[in-house]
Each structure stands twice: as structure tokens, then as C-alpha cells.
Amino acid sequence: MADCDWALALHGGAGTILKEMMTPEREAAYRAGLEAALEAGRKVLADNGTAEDAVVAAVMVLEDDPLFNAGRGAVFTSAGTIEMDAAIMRGSDRAAGAVAGIHTVRNPIRLARQVMEHSPHVMFCGAGAEAFAREQGFEAMPASYFETEHRRNQLREAQKLNQISLDHNDHKYGTVGCVARDCHGNLAAATSTGGMTNKHPGRVGDSPVIGAGTYASNDGAAVSATGHGEAFIRETVARDIAALVQYGCVPLEEAVRRKVLEDLPRISGDGGVIAIAGAGAPVMLFNTPGMYRAALCEGGEAEIGIYGD
Amino acid sequence: MADCDWALALHGGAGTILKEMMTPEREAAYRAGLEAALEAGRKVLADNGTAEDAVVAAVMVLEDDPLFNAGRGAVFTSAGTIEMDAAIMRGSDRAAGAVAGIHTVRNPIRLARQVMEHSPHVMFCGAGAEAFAREQGFEAMPASYFETEHRRNQLREAQKLNQISLDHNDHKYGTVGCVARDCHGNLAAATSTGGMTNKHPGRVGDSPVIGAGTYASNDGAAVSATGHGEAFIRETVARDIAALVQYGCVPLEEAVRRKVLEDLPRISGDGGVIAIAGAGAPVMLFNTPGMYRAALCEGGEAEIGIYGD
Numbered sequence: 001m002a003d004c005d006w007a008l009a010l011h012g013g014a015g016t017i018l019k020e021m022m023t024p025e026r027e028a029a030y031r032a033g034l035e036a037a038l039e040a041g042r043k044v045l046a047d048n049g050t051a052e053d054a055v056v057a058a059v060m061v062l063e064d065d066p067l068f069n070a071g072r073g074a075v076f077t078s079a080g081t082i083e084m085d086a087a088i089m090r091g092s093d094r095a096a097g098a099v100a101g102i103h104t105v106r107n108p109i110r111l112a113r114q115v116m117e118h119s120p121h122v123m124f125c126g127a128g129a130e131a132f133a134r135e136q137g138f139e140a141m142p143a144s145y146f147e148t149e150h151r152r153n154q155l156r157e158a159q160k161l162n163q164i165s166l167d168h169n170d171h172k173y174g175t176v177g178c179v180a181r182d183c184h185g186n187l188a189a190a191t192s193t194g195g196m197t198n199k200h201p202g203r204v205g206d207s208p209v210i211g212a213g214t215y216a217s218n219d220g221a222a223v224s225a226t227g228h229g230e231a232f233i234r235e236t237v238a239r240d241i242a243a244l245v246q247y248g249c250v251p252l253e254e255a256v257r258r259k260v261l262e263d264l265p266r267i268s269g270d271g272g273v274i275a276i277a278g279a280g281a282p283v284m285l286f287n288t289p290g291m292y293r294a295a296l297c298e299g300g301e302a303e304i305g306i307y308g309d
Numbered sequence: 310m311a312d313c314d315w316a317l318a319l320h321g322g323a324g325t326i327l328k329e330m331m332t333p334e335r336e337a338a339y340r341a342g343l344e345a346a347l348e349a350g351r352k353v354l355a356d357n358g359t360a361e362d363a364v365v366a367a368v369m370v371l372e373d374d375p376l377f378n379a380g381r382g383a384v385f386t387s388a389g390t391i392e393m394d395a396a397i398m399r400g401s402d403r404a405a406g407a408v409a410g411i412h413t414v415r416n417p418i419r420l421a422r423q424v425m426e427h428s429p430h431v432m433f434c435g436a437g438a439e440a441f442a443r444e445q446g447f448e449a450m451p452a453s454y455f456e457t458e459h460r461r462n463q464l465r466e467a468q469k470l471n472q473i474s475l476d477h478n479d480h481k482y483g484t485v486g487c488v489a490r491d492c493h494g495n496l497a498a499a500t501s502t503g504g505m506t507n508k509h510p511g512r513v514g515d516s517p518v519i520g521a522g523t524y525a526s527n528d529g530a531a532v533s534a535t536g537h538g539e540a541f542i543r544e545t546v547a548r549d550i551a552a553l554v555q556y557g558c559v560p561l562e563e564a565v566r567r568k569v570l571e572d573l574p575r576i577s578g579d580g581g582v583i584a585i586a587g588a589g590a591p592v593m594l595f596n597t598p599g600m601y602r603a604a605l606c607e608g609g610e611a612e613i614g615i616y617g618d
Contacts, residue, residue: 083437089543093576094543094544094576095543096542096543100434100513101434101435101437119509120539121508121509121512121513121539122513122538122539122542122543123512123513123514123518123542124509124511124512124513125409125410125434125435125511125513126410126434126435126436126437126511127435127436127510127511128392128410128435128509128510128511128512129511130511131510131511132509132511199430200428200430200433200437200441201436201437201440202433202434202435202436202437202438202439202440202441203430203432203433203437204409204430204431204432204433204434205432209432209518209519209520210518210520210521210542210543210545211518211519211520211521211542211545211548212519212520215545229431230429230430230431233405233431233432233519233520234398234403234404234405234431234519235403236519236520236524236545236548239520239545239548239549239552240548240552243548243549243552243556244556247552247553247556247557247559248556248557250556267402267403
């Protein structure tokens with residue numbers, strides 16, 4: 001990858017993603033989804049747009065794609081409902097917006113941005129988040145817009161396993177996210193998710209928790225995570241990576257390595273992150289067999305990956 | 310204060326707390342509340358109990374006391390409802406539990422602990438958090454249990470000011486919290502709040518956000534914050550203090566000073582924190598005129614304060 005000025009990276013979830021479980025058609029569809037999102041972000045950055053515009057543009061493409069667990073195609077809770085979370089953070093002034101437990105908003109990341117820009121608050125959850133969406137003029141989409149047969153089947157599978165074990169192993173942490181550095185040197189991070197299949201209603205994962213699944217500060221790094229949310233909250237993964245850079249003077253690659261390959265495995269925290277700092281290429285790392293991911297630097301070639309190396 | 314083995318500190322909110330606005334009776338009542346909470350925590354620690362038992366015991370006393378903005382006596386949202394948040398974190402393994410937007414649970418900190426110990430999740434919000442409370446056998450208290458005339462008046466005042474300015478200035482950030490180190494050297498932090506008077510329903514502050522208002526890791530520090538929640542989330546205050554100790558090798562007192570007196574004021578983040586590390590006395594610091602606070606070290610004298618020095 002070329003040394004770069006603007007750059008972006010995105011992920012579409014990590015987990016037990018193995019080549020032998022994938023059909024060529026399905027793989028091509030995932031690659032096309034990642035490429036389309038990368039292109040949406042690239043366009044903003046190449047036009048001298050801001051990092052926050054770029055991450056929102058990329059995440060919206062993934063939210064609209066039913067293959068990814070965010071927006072359309074979000075997974076089901078144990079009650080058969082959909083509850084989505086999203087967050088955005090801007091590195092220049094550490095402004096942030098987050099929503100948790102929403103079920104009618106087509107693009108949760110847009111609502112998170114609205115919280116950041118048009119409310120005095122940082123985080124809204126549940127009915128209050130939905131009410132804020134209506135105040136801000138977001139259309140209420142019917143449940144049928146989000147629901148897919150594939151996710152319905154995943155819930156049935158998870159619930160069958162639950163009859164044996166409370167701790168069912170979906171081993172696929174669907175979340176989408178993007179980090180970017182714009183031509184002004186500013187960073188941003190955005191994350192959006194449907195959470196975990198068969199989760200307890202009201203459960204909030206790491207995505208909308210600033211410092212856990214989403215974080216950006218020009219002093220440190222912009223990070224978006226995907227994985228076993230509870231472990232990522234306890235390890236304050238996104239902030240820790242930026243803090244290791246900022247306070248520990250550790251290079252970004254090493255900071256990511258420590259959190260993803262050392263700290264998280266200690267508490268069985270499966271997943272991965274994408275991260276970007278004030279200079280250099282983005283870092284993408286995961287401790288699961290695979291992670292849907294893509295990255296691009298100004299003047300470089302797009303890098304798209306699904307499996308481990 | 311004596312050099313100490315076990316130790317604890319607690320706060321009951323920070324803000325424009327001035328001696329000239331206080332009657333002797335009211336001041337005595339606040340002091341009595343702080344003393345009672347300190348005694349509840351002390352008893353646990355002196356009996357060789359755990360840090361998490363101590364912080365829960367202390368916070369429950371403050372939740373039950375209508376003078377403090379947590380549990381009984383919580384402030385009202387703009388809709389005239391009550392929405393309480395709480396979180397607990399254990400330093401030995403960084404286990405954590407948090408609830409946001411609950412309205413029927415007498416002691417939100419007990420529910421947060423139940424999330425930590427009896428669910429696979431870390432955070433629950435809104436209706437899902439209430440449903441979890443019922444599953445766990447928590448009694449649903451009527452709204453009248455929490456509501457006080459004093460808080461009703463505060464809402465009326467805030468709403469009057471809102472007619473002029475969206476950004477009303479309550480200047481009093483009620484939250485309660487406790488940090489402790491037990492005789493085994495383990496740390497814990499707990500925070501509980503009714504949030505901000507006249508807040509938008511669904512708004513989540515820093516208290517239940519792990520790394521913002523509440524954090525504990527034996528590697529760094531246990532921290533509980535009180536203040537303008539949005540700023541505390543953006544500055545990941547509690548984790549940052551612990552990260553400065555852990556990654557930056559900064560003494561606890563200096564780490565607290567940087568966040569509370571340098572980073573937070575830069576974004577108008579009014580408030581304060583209590584913090585404790587693996588050795589030494591607790592640190593209590595605020596950038597507001599006052600903070601209700603108390604601390605005690607093994608073999609030392611209780612320190613109780615309300616105003617700045």
C-alpha cells in the first residue's frame with residue numbers, strides 16, 4: 001500500500017468466516033458490497049471532503065446492503081425484534097454521537113451523526129432515541145424493511161442451540177464500520193450494528209459505546225471494532241488503542257496488536273478492529289478466522305479481504 | 310490521611326455548590342448522608358470484604374437518600390419522567406455491568422451488579438433493562454417512590470430557562486459514586502445517577518458508559534465521575550485516568566489533575582472525579598466550585614468535604 005495522505009479502512013464484521021463455508025457467488029457479493037462502500041468513502045476523500053462525511057457515506061452503503069448485520073439485514077433479538085446501535089466520532093474535537101436500541105431508522109449512522117450535530121447530548125437509547133429520530137424528521141421504516149429470511153433462520157438456529165446451552169456460539173460478529181483520515185489530516189470513526197443474534201432485548205454492545213467499539217481523536221487514532229461486544233467494552237478497546245499511541249508512544253500497528261492479539265484473547269474477546277492514525281496506512285487486524293475488510297490509501301490500490309492469511 | 314491498605318472515596322455530585330447558598334441544616338443533612346455512605350463502605354472493607362461489595366453498599370445509601378440525584382430523589386426528564394443510569398466495574402478482571410434509562414428499580418446499582426454477575430451482557434438500556442430487572446426478581450417501585458417536590462421545582466425552573474435558551478445551566482451535576490480498594494488489593498468503582506434535570510428522554514450520560522463515568526482495572530485505577538456527562542464521554546475520563554497511570558506511568562494524582570483541570574475545561578466539561586490506585590490514598594478533584602465528597606483510609610480519619618478549598 002502506498003504511503004498516503006487521505007486513507008480509509010472499513011470492516012463488515014469478524015468471526016468464523018471460512019473459505020470452505022462460502023460459495024463463489026456469496027463471496028463475490030460480499031466483495032462487491034465492500035467495494036461499493038470503499039468507493040463511497042473514496043469519493044468523499046478524493047473530493048477533499050471530511051473524514052466524517054467519508055465514514056458516514058461508507059457505512060450507509062453497508063447498512064443498506066442486506067448481507068451485513070447493520071441497517072437492512074440486521075440480526076434478530078431473542079424476542080424476534082430488531083435493535084440497532086450506531087456511533088460516530090470526529091477526531092478534531094472529539095465530538096461524538098451514538099444511538100442504541102433503535103428499530104425504525106434506515107441508516108442508524110445518520111441518526112448518530114444527527115445526535116452529534118443537532119443535540120446537546122452524545123448518546124440516546126431506546127424509545128427516546130426513536131423519538132429524537134422523529135423530531136429530526138427521520139422516516140419510520142416498517143420492520144419488514146430490515147428483516148431478511150437469512151437472519152430469521154440464524155435466530156432459529158441460535159434458539160435451538162440455546163435449549164442446550166445458554167452460551168450459544170454464533171461465532172460471527174456482524175457489525176460494520178469505517179475509519180478515515182481526510183486531506184486536512186482529521187480523523188473520524190463510525191460503527192453500526194444489529195448486535196448479536198438472539199441477544200436479550202435492551203442489550204447494548206460495544207458499537208455505540210464511545211471508547212469501546214468506536215473512538216476517534218487526532219491525538220491518537222480513529223478505531224472501529226467488531227466482535228464480542230461485552231469483551232470490547234470491558235477492554236475499552238477503541239480508546240485503549242488510541243491511548244497506547246497517545247500516552248504510551250506505541251506505534252499504531254503495535255497498539256492494535258496488543259489489544260487484539262494479547263488483551264482481548266485473555267478474556268475470550270473474539271473480533272477485530274480497523275484503525276488509522278495521523279500518518280501512515282490503516283491497520284486491520286483480527287483474532288478470528290476472518291474479517292470482512294477493505295482499505296485504500298491516496299494513490300494506492302484497494303485492498304479487500306475476507307479470510308485470514 | 311494515613312498511608313493505607315484498604316481505602317474508599319465517594320462523591321454525591323459536583324457543581325455550583327456554594328456555602329452562601331446552603332443553610333446549616335441542609336449542609337448537616339448532606340454531611341450526614343455522606344457519612345452514612347462512608348460508614349456502609351467502611352464496614353465492608355474493615356470486615357475484609359471485597360471492593361465491589363463496598364462500593365455497592367456505599368452507593369445504595371446515597372441512592373436511598375433523597376438529597377442525592379440517584380435512586381430516590383432522582384431528577385426529572387423534560388417529559389416529567391425519571392430515567393436512572395448506573396454502572397459497576399471490578400478491577401481484578403474488568404468485569405462490568407451497566408443499566409441505562411430505568412425507572413422502577415429502587416437501587417439501580419444493584420441491578421447493574423446483577424447484569425455483571427448474572428447475564429452474559431455488560432449493558433442494558435430502557436425497556437429491556439426493566440424486563441431484565443423483573444426476570445431477576447427486582448420489585449417495581451411506583452414513580453411516587455422516586456419523586457420529590459424539590460426535583461419537581463428544579464424541572465420547572467429549568468423549563469422556564471429553556472424558553473430563553475436551549476442550553477439551560479443547571480450547574481449542578483448530581484450523581485453518586487464510590488471507588489474502593491479492599492484488603493486483597495482489588496479495586497472497584499460504582500456510579501449511579503438520575504442524569505440531568507430536563508434532559509431529553511432516552512439521553513444516556515457518562516455514568517453507565519464504561520470508560521467514561523465508571524472504570525476500574527487493578528492495572529491502572531478505579532474511577533467514578535460526576536459532571537457534564539457529554540464531555541466526560543467524549544474525554545473517556547475514567548479510562549483515560551487509568552490509562553495515564555497504566556500506559557503513561559503518570560502518578561494517579563497527576564493523571565486526575567490532567568483530565569479534570571486540563572482536558573475537561575478545554576471542552577467546558579464541568580465536574581469532578583474520585584479515583585483510587587493499587588496503593589496510596591484516594592484522589593478527589595473537581596473543576597466546579599464544589600463537590601460532595603468523602604474518603605477514608607484504613608487507620609485514618611474520615612475526610613468529608615462539600616466546597617472548594
